[in-house]
Amino acid sequence: MLYLNQGVELSEPSLFFTGKIPQDSLVFVSCGEAYIGQLKADQPATVSSTSTEASASTADSTTSGVDKANESDINKNGIDLEDLEISASISILAKKSHVDPDANTQLNRTAMLPGMRRVVGQPDLHPGNQYPIGATFITQKLIYPALIGNDIGCGMAVYKTRLSSNIKPQKIVDKLHNLEGRWTEGDPEEFLNSKMKATDAISTHLDQLGTLGGGNHFAEFVVLEQLVDEELCNKYDLNESNTYLIVHSGSRKVGQSVLEHSNKVLAPSKGDHQKLQGIMADSEAGRTYLRQHDQACDWALVNRELIAQRVLTRLNAEEDAVKILDIWHNNVESKTIESIDGTRACWIHRKGAAPSDRGLVVIPGSRGHFSYLVMPHGDQEKNGFSLAHGAGRLLPRAKALQKRPLASKQASISALQTTSLGSSVICENNDLLFEEQPDAYKEITDIIDDLGPFVKVVAVLRPICTYKMRKENRT
Known part of the structure; x- marks a missing residue:
């Protein structure tokens, strides 16, 4: 049996004579044993180097990868191996922003998937649990639910409110405590049905409608620190x-249930769950x-709308609020792309990547740092029709927790509730x-600088109050 890096099985040795496998590929040969090894995090397979600096300098470089996976697994899902491209280019758009070598390794691994045509690491690229975050994956015919993950439809919404920019942060703090939990001021089902066509699968999670969830989700009040492009500022x-008001949230348990359902279809046996498998988009499983997925995206959009309503109601500012934008950065969508070997129908998977073909985009910094409204411009194919969705994690959560001092714990907590910009944090x-x-996050100015060829800055936003979830509702 023959394996490429990361345990990718080559079920057809004749592929060596097609020219599609790089000549310097490392190949493992076994006498029938399964591949159980794993590359070390500091030994990425292709583009990346062993050093952080070299990884960051790989912007716009390309490589090829092959993944024939396990033929029986592929065939059982109705995938024709002969009809799929088996190479993908990789681009990493980070020049100034830090890129973790583990993220490079994960990115390279996805480039070896059947049907993968292009993989783009955004400047906020960082390692995920198994697959990278801050990345775009372009495939043909196949879709990969695991690359999108469980928070389908996660995204950002921005609202203009009637609140004055001179409002004191403490006034907001006084109003926004104990905001999470089931929405009791109205009927969640009625609200959902007024915005989208609900289904039985979605209605079981109505208790989470209008809630942020955990992790990096937030609701944040900001003011315009600088108007950079006056023409676009006037337009919007x-x-x-x-x-x-910026709202960052997703589909909560709705997205989780969608992913779990697809996992059962793709990997009915327990041992198959470690393999990243795709679905033919035009198959019954793919259409399902x-x-x-689309229902979860719609649910997430409605969720952000209700979160905004709940927050603004506390401040008597729900009336006259205007939605400026609402974008998904965890989703998959079809797109006809002309520059990939002619005109082809492709699937763009975004995992922590904002769309650059939908107009205005907000790219938030970490709390206590500026955020940016940007407008994509120029050819967007090179960046996978996508942008960074934020600053991107610099430290894993466990390491960030290790920075918590054992002494003066309460003083440290208080210090984190007020930022260097004078904004307040409710958590x-x-x-x-x-x-x-x-x-725990990268420097947002590095992210924006790396995106310079693809966007123009419209406005710089300064936070005045950031709301995070309550303890008892953490997921």
């Missing part, structure tokens, strides 16, 4: 007199996943407060 009616989960500390 952006000014320095009002306060704006896409239908449920009743002390662990989450440390996990999400500003030092």
Whole structure:
């Protein structure tokens, strides 16, 4: 049996004579034993180097990868191996921003998947549990639910409010405590049905509608620190007199249930769950996943809308609020791309990557840092029709927690509740407060600089109050 890096099985040795496998590929030969090894994190398979600096300098470099996976697994899902491209290019757009070698390794691994055509690491690229975050994956015919993950439809919404930019942060703090939990001021089912066509699968999670969830999700009031592009600011009616609300949240348990369903279809036996498998988009399983995926995306959009309503109601500012944008950065969508070997129908998977073909985009920094409204411009194929979705983690959560001092714990907590920009942070989960500390994220200015060829900055946003979830509702 023959294996490429990462345990990718070559079921057809004749592929060596097609020219599609790089000549310097490392090949493992066994006498029938399964591949159980794993590359070390500091030994990425292709583009990346062993040093962080070299990894960051690989921007716009390309490589090829092959993955024939396990033929029986592929065939049982109706995939024709002969009809799929088996090579993908890799681009990493990080020049100034730090890239963890583990993220490179994960990115390279995805490039070896059947049907993969292009993999793009955004400047906020960082390692995920198994697959990288801050990345875009372009495939043909196949879709990969695991690359999108369980928080399908996670994204950002921005609202212009009637609140004055002179509002004191403490006034917001006084109003926003104990905001999470089931929405009791109205009927969640009625609200959902007024916005989208609900299904039985979705209605079982109505208790989570209008809630942020854990991790890096937030609701944040910001003001315009700088109007950079006056023409676009006028177009979107952006000014320095009002306060704006950013909401970052997703589909909660709805997305989790969709992913679990697809996992059961793709990997019915326990041992198969470690393999990243794809679904033919035009198969019954593919159509089912896409239908449920789209419902989860719609649910997430409605969720952000209700979160905004709940937050603004506390401040008597729900009336006259105007939605400026709402984008998904965890999703898959079809797109016809002309520059990939002619005109082809492709599937763009975004995992922590904002779309660059939908107009205005918000790219938030870590709490206590500026955020940016940007407008994509120029050819967007090179960056996978996507942008960074934020600053990107610099430290894993466990390491961020280790920075919590044992002594003067209460003083440290208090220090994190006020940022260097003078904004307030509402977070009743002390662990989450440390996990999400500003030092745990990359420098947002590096992210924006790396995106310079693809965007123009419209406005710089300064936070005045950030709301995180309550302790008892953490997921």
